[in-house]
Amino acid sequence: MNVLIVQNNAKLGQMWQRHLQRHGHVADISFNQESAVDRLLSQYYPIIILDVVLDGGSALAVADYASYRHPDARVIFVSNTSFFSDGSIFQLCSNACAFVPSATQPDDLAAMVEHYAKVI
Numbered sequence: 001m002n003v004l005i006v007q008n009n010a011k012l013g014q015m016w017q018r019h020l021q022r023h024g025h026v027a028d029i030s031f032n033q034e035s036a037v038d039r040l041l042s043q044y045y046p047i048i049i050l051d052v053v054l055d056g057g058s059a060l061a062v063a064d065y066a067s068y069r070h071p072d073a074r075v076i077f078v079s080n081t082s083f084f085s086d087g088s089i090f091q092l093c094s095n096a097c098a099f100v101p102s103a104t105q106p107d108d109l110a111a112m113v114e115h116y117a118k119v120i
Contacts, residue, residue, distance in 0.1 A: 033057020
């Protein structure tokens with residue numbers, strides 16, 4: 001399963017990447033909007049782990065582009081803020097399938113990736 005991680009925090013993104021790889025997934029990391037869109041242009045990712053607050057661009061723009069380019073791709077949003085904690089992310093992004101804290105355990109994140117990959 002190809003997974004795209006879009007995360008500002010390189011350490012966190014790499015930890016998730018290594019964990020997903022140990023579970024047999026191919027995981028790529030982008031650190032900003034531009035690089036995420038470039039990856040979505042050249043490769044299909046059925047699951048995207050996307051930080052809500054990107055220093056280099058807009059997470060909503062990445063989710064919107066993913067929805068346009070790969071309509072069946074699902075987005076797991078992560079955040080270390082209370083922004084969107086009211087669940088409004090699901091109204092804004094039709095491809096949102098989950099919204100979890102950045103501190104979510106890697107095992108739990110991997111389980112979510114595997115669960116939502118089966119739904120596709």
